[in-house]
Amino acid sequence: MNISRTLLITFFLSAQTIAVAATPIIKIEIRNHLFYPAEVIVPANQKVKLLIHNTDPTPEEFESYELNREKVIVGNSKAVVFIGPLEQGEYPFFGEFNMSTALGKVIAR
Amino acid sequence: MSFSYVRSTKNPIILISTCALASIALSPNYAVADGSSIDKIYHPYVQALEQEIEYRSRYQKDSNDNLDGQQRHLLGFGRSFSDRVFGEIYLEGSNDSGESFSIDVIEVEAKIQLTEQGEYDSDWGILFELEREKSDNNWEASSTLIALHEWTDWIVTTNFGLIYEWGSRIDNEWETSFSTQFRYRYKQTLEPSIEIYFSEDSKGIGPVLSGTFRLGGRRKLMWESGLILGVNSNTPDESWKFNIEYEF
Numbered sequence: 001m002n003i004s005r006t007l008l009i010t011f012f013l014s015a016q017t018i019a020v021a022a023t024p025i026i027k028i029e030i031r032n033h034l035f036y037p038a039e040v041i042v043p044a045n046q047k048v049k050l051l052i053h054n055t056d057p058t059p060e061e062f063e064s065y066e067l068n069r070e071k072v073i074v075g076n077s078k079a080v081v082f083i084g085p086l087e088q089g090e091y092p093f094f095g096e097f098n099m100s101t102a103l104g105k106v107i108a109r
Numbered sequence: 110m111s112f113s114y115v116r117s118t119k120n121p122i123i124l125i126s127t128c129a130l131a132s133i134a135l136s137p138n139y140a141v142a143d144g145s146s147i148d149k150i151y152h153p154y155v156q157a158l159e160q161e162i163e164y165r166s167r168y169q170k171d172s173n174d175n176l177d178g179q180q181r182h183l184l185g186f187g188r189s190f191s192d193r194v195f196g197e198i199y200l201e202g203s204n205d206s207g208e209s210f211s212i213d214v215i216e217v218e219a220k221i222q223l224t225e226q227g228e229y230d231s232d233w234g235i236l237f238e239l240e241r242e243k244s245d246n247n248w249e250a251s252s253t254l255i256a257l258h259e260w261t262d263w264i265v266t267t268n269f270g271l272i273y274e275w276g277s278r279i280d281n282e283w284e285t286s287f288s289t290q291f292r293y294r295y296k297q298t299l300e301p302s303i304e305i306y307f308s309e310d311s312k313g314i315g316p317v318l319s320g321t322f323r324l325g326g327r328r329k330l331m332w333e334s335g336l337i338l339g340v341n342s343n344t345p346d347e348s349w350k351f352n353i354e355y356e357f
Contacts, residue, residue, distance in 0.1 A: 059157070072157040073157075096326075
């Protein structure tokens with residue numbers, strides 16, 4: 001393998017690492033049809049990866065028209081939702097299968 | 110709107126227009142499956158545990174008697190098989206070519222969500238369809254690349270289709286289609302959009318309204334209605350379309 005190819009591969013691997021590392025990961029748990037935390041603080045103007053763990057045996061749907069996101073998370077499983085970059089503000093979300101209890105909001109600062 | 114969602118500052122209109130022109134330029138004899146391609150523009154997303162009943166209809170008006178008054182109705186049932194794969198089966202009835210209305214077409218489709226929503230600059234999916242016209246034993250197989258780009262409160266969705274059709278009463282041939290939708294996220298129950306259809310037999314543009322009503326639990330009702338105006342002589346002057354989906 002010549003030096004230029006090695007440098008090229010190193011560059012792409014570094015770029016991938018930087019890209020992955022640049023997306024903050026925020027964990028949310030669904031427990032007893034509630035979101036924990038219910039208020040999710042995220043950096044403004046930056047893409048964020050929400051890692052949602054549904055610990056209930058029943059499915060839940062993370063939904064927000066304001067965030068333009070909709071994701072069903074089956075019982076006892078995890079799902080990923082990418083949001084942003086968001087301008088500063090509050091973006092409500094809810095669990096569609098338990099709308100009376102599963103409520104929360106993303107706060108971009 | 111009070112909120113703003115900024116995923117990219119790139120202008121998707123330029124991006125999509127460039128892709129459309131490139132696809133047409135690179136295709137020496139672009140065309141579309143026989144008949145109008147004015148239908149539904151697919152988004153790339155699949156939800157786990159999703160089931161739906163779908164009804165689609167289209168009614169054409171034209172100064173040409175051969176195109177005037179044609180109706181097409183589809184009734185489908187679909188369900189997801191995972192959080193990435195969705196399948197649907199349709200029965201289709203029409204009164205094309207001056208014939209009386211009959212249910213003559215069966216169609217199956219599978220949609221695969223290729224990327225996570227919001228992970229990349231655009232979201233991608235692919236759709237495979239197989240259709241059989243029973244009376245004439247005509248077949249059509251197609252694959253459609255679906256791209257969706259968010260740009261502030263605008264959503265640009267583009268479908269690039271590659272179609273092969275064969276049968277006893279049609280020429281065996283490859284065809285292509287292109288359609289795009291510029292949708293404004295005004296509110297969940299009402300989103301206006303402009304749709305463009307471009308192919309050999311169908312060239313049209315027109316306004317479409319759509320929306321979603323939550324009915325509690327996982328039940329939702331999604332509707333879409335619009336008018337596509339033909340811009341060449343092969344396309345009906347007016348194609349009225351109405352789609353409704355009940356998700357449960």
